[in-house]
Amino acid sequence: MKHKAELLSLPEELLTYILSFLPWRDILHCTSLCKAIRQTYMSSSELQYVTELGSQQLLPTSNNHISVSKRLQLLRDNTRAWFKFDLHSFETISIPEKFHMFTATYITNGHACFWKPSIDSIRIFPILPKPSQQTIERDFSPGSLCAVPNHSNINVFMDPAQNLLAIAYAIGDDNYPSDEESYIELLTLDGDGAHPQAAGRTLFMSDLWLPRSRENFVTRCSKLEAFGRHIAFLRFVPLFDGTGSSFASIWWLQIWDWHNSTSSNSILSGPIVLDLDFDRSTDFCFLGNDRFLIISDDLKLYSIEDTSQSPQLLACFLLPASVFNLQCFTPTNDIARSSHPKIQAQQATWISDPKHRVLSLVSHSSDLDFVISTRIFFGDFFDSEGMSATIPWIYWGPSNARIFLHHFPCRLGVSGNRALYAFPAPGATKDGYSIYSEYRLHLMDFSPLAVRRHQPGLRRLVNEPSIVENCESGEYLTTFLPYVEVVSDRTFSWGEFVEIWLDNDKIYLFKENIDNDRMDQLEVIEM
Known part of the structure; x- marks a missing residue:
């Protein structure tokens, strides 16, 4: 005092x-x-x-x-590890023969997940785990995924970090196959019981989206994905007339807060499209626990804080007029918080901030790959009258994106602020299928810290604008999001990286062997 x-x-x-x-x-x-x-x-x-x-x-x-001192050292080592980019130290894992053809492959949280819809079989196993790492290994034989009679599986989602296996399935009447009802089953990956954090074992889909006449109505494509307490299911549906001919298609999406409810009114749907192309022309991704992006001919940003009502449109980000049919290939496992105590104890001590990472969007029709910083999606987009904003490409895109030419057959892999892509090696020749004889992997870091800490000689700083041509329209697109880059000295043939996954400290390359007597392999490179 x-x-x-x-x-x-x-x-x-x-x-x-x-x-x-x-x-x-x-x-x-x-x-x-x-x-x-x-x-x-x-x-x-x-x-x-x-x-x-x-x-x-x-x-x-x-x-x-x-x-804390150990966490600090691990964090600093994690940054310096990528300066080396040594691709000559690697191991390979053979892929089970039954999963060679028409198999969906996921690499998430240090696990490989294979799902073959034709035989209704799943196998999940750890990829070169450390001795102290908690792992999950399951092999679901054909027909054992779902115990509900008279069902057909539509899609699956696996998340070892949350110990979650989600199965979307439909139950139809043998006499009326089109009269089907769809559900999502929530199970644990390390057992067969209901997930302990789920509000219930089964999520119920709303039937409000169904057309008034369900005659000649089938589902062709779908996507199932979860992030934290949210799970979303997207369906693409061709419509047929009385003669069996298709005349249009629609899309429908529903989001659940699966921790708190088995039902949801958080529904979005697309207009009827009068064409015969049933390839997925609409996609989505989570941007965190409260924001959601619908990817189509533009990027629509929604708030999903309350799943008891329709998502609230926050903003519409317009794309260049010549770009359409974008798909998102960004994994969400590197920003999802683990909720499984046994696994959480072995996880890294940090995660990517959803507000500061990059998305990978691909336009196959235009042969373009977009890398977009998510920081643009976390502002205030309402005007004085409370209306959501519509933002032209020129005002948001060039400074928050980089566009690269999409080289068949590879796709760009991203994790956090880093992106990995295979570019044709200097002097490589090209065949009639647009496949080059040699490729080199380019690791690109888009974080502002990497740009500030750039050291000449170790990595190349790219801060000048880049211009690419849209092969469909001839339009030239300029972008200038800065990044630093390091290029591998090792070259690859196209069959050595049919798929690319980039993790916090590992690179995974799917190697396809054309010879019938050899198995496909997964090459694992630890940074």
């Missing part, structure tokens, strides 16, 4: 605790203004960890079994 205690008179432990509540930029600002605070910062692993996480645009997880 006689004198006021000053901040710097506090014990160092208490001063560190107080500073830890500040945003990471404010912590650094304080260290630049006060020598005493700088000394506290230099002696505190906690404060350095906070600022390193913030500068790398990552979010912490609650892995308290690892000391």
Whole structure:
């Protein structure tokens, strides 16, 4: 009561605790203004960890079994590891023969997941796990996925981080095959019971989307995906007339908060399209726990905080007029929080911030690959009258994207702020199928930290504009999102990277062997 205690008179432990509540930029600002605070910062692993996480645009997880100093060292090592980009140290895994043809392949959370719809079979196993890593290994024999009689599986989603297996299936009447009802079953991957965090074992689909006449009505394509407590199911439906000829198609999407309810009114649907192309022309991806992106001829951003009502449109981001039919190939496992205690204890101590990462969008019709920074989707998009914004490409796209020519057959892999793509090697020749004789892998880091910390000689800084041509329209598109790049010295043939997955510390390449007596392989490169 006689004198006021000053901040710097506090014990160092208490001063560190107080500073830890500040945003990471404010912590650094304080260290630049006060020598005493700088000394506290230099002696505190906690404060350095906070600022390193913030500068790398990552979010912490609650892995308290690892000391803060160890977490800080792992985080710094994680950044430096990518400077080397050594692709000569790798291991290969043979893929089971029954999964060679017409198989959906997922690489997520250090696990490989194979689903073959034709035989209704799934196999999931860990990829070169560390001795201390908690893993899941399952082999579902044909017909064992769903115990419901008279069902047909539409799609599956597997997330080892949440110990989740979601199965979308339909139940039809033998006499009236088109009169079907659809559901989603929520199970655990390491057992056969209902998921303990699910509000119920079965999610019920609304039938409000069905046309008034269900005659000659079938589902052709679908997509099932989950992020945290949300799960979304997208269906593409061709419509047939009385003669059996198709005349139009529609799409319909429903989102559930599967932790809290088995039903949902969060529904979006597309208009009837009068064409005969049933390939997926609409896609979606989660941008976090509260934002959702519909990808079509434009990018529509929605709020999904409340699944008891239709998603709220926040903004529409227009694409160049010549670009259409985009698909999203961005995995969400690297931004999903683990909710399975046994696995969480072995997970990394940080995750990508949904507000600071990149998306991979591909336009096959235009032979273009888009890399888009998600920061553009986390602003305030309402005008003074509360109307959602429509933003032309020229105002948001060039500064928040890079466009690359899409080289068959490879697709671009992304994780966090990094992207991996195979470009034709200098001097490579091209055959009649637009396949080059040699490719090199290019690792691109789009994080502002990587750009600021760029060191000449180690990686190339790309901050000048790039121009690509849309093969369909002849339009030239200019983009200039900065990034740093390192190129592999090892070359690949096209069959060595039919699929690419990029994880936090690993690269996965799907190698297709044409010889009938050899098995397909998964090459694993640890950074």
